[in-house]
Amino acid sequence: MTAAPAGPAVLVAGVGNVFRRDDGFGVETVQHLARRGPAGLPPGVDLMDVGIRGLHLAYRLLDGYRTLVLVDAVHRDGPPGTLYTIDVGRPADGAADACPGPVDSHAMDPAAVLRLMHGLHASAGGTLPDHVYVVGCEPGDVGDGLGLTPPVAEAVDRAADLVTGLARRASHTATRS
Template sequence: MTTRESPAGVLVAGVGNVFLGDDGFGVECVRRLRRFTAPQVPDGVEIADIGVRGVHLAYQLLDGYRLLVLVDAVSRGGPPGTVHLIEADTGPVEPSATPALDGHRMGPDAVLALLATLSAGTGGTPPERILVVGCEPLSLAEGMGLSAPVAAAVDGAVRLILRLLAEAEEAPAPAGARGGRSEREASSCSER
């Protein structure tokens, strides 16, 4: 399910449920990203269609990725089809005693909460920097296929991800460094 076979320094993970309309945004973005090869997608980048396997993603993230780019539908109050770049706070997080585990609706917040719990319990290494490329959904109702505004946003989101990958390759984070807040949009991840 990935384009690279070995552990990578960078993971681009498309999450979402393709049976819930615009929730399939992240999955569609990574499907299109797989069409690109080097130099657009640098070596050391793993592209994964995670879908609804948020628990699997949280465990995979303990392998010590330098950068995680989560791609998902996120509601932040903008018009449908608006693409957001959000830098998640990667500072110390208190692990949740009971992280919300819902295999069909485990978005960025839930994955990151579970990751904090798992890393505290296992000593695993979470990503140094976490970015979320999110798109405002029009509808998360049952049904396959993206709405027109969200489908129109996919190519722009893919270009944004390619730009982020190029920037990450040009200026890799120092080992052990924690990501700061983004000037583009600094916040914790918002969920639908």
């Protein structure tokens, strides 16, 4: 058994626009995890309320996280409040080539962040996360407004449990590798 990596093992990032109803699901879930306190998450797990600041997430990933868990609203044609766990795997090494020219920091969805991350890591000599997961929730309403719709709000606690399970598994794996 080798020692755990020097930096944090897992970054949990809540993504979304809180001014567009259920699009704020990721932000609300990460805030819910923060209110639970550190006792709920294993050591080496950092929480980040990204909101719509995707560029900040890309730079934060330069800290050398082994696993990234994105929490976001995800459209997959299920009923509102349906949770999904998507195992993205290891980001593809050739994804930097897919990064479009100039970066629009106001229009960076998680896929754009992952593409930018490849370019930043290549130029900074860093490493990519070993694994990326998405914990998503089917939104009901992403129109202008504050607050989650009832079915999405009811899914926040269950999503926090899913994130905690992924973080524990990733932290356990990081300490064994």
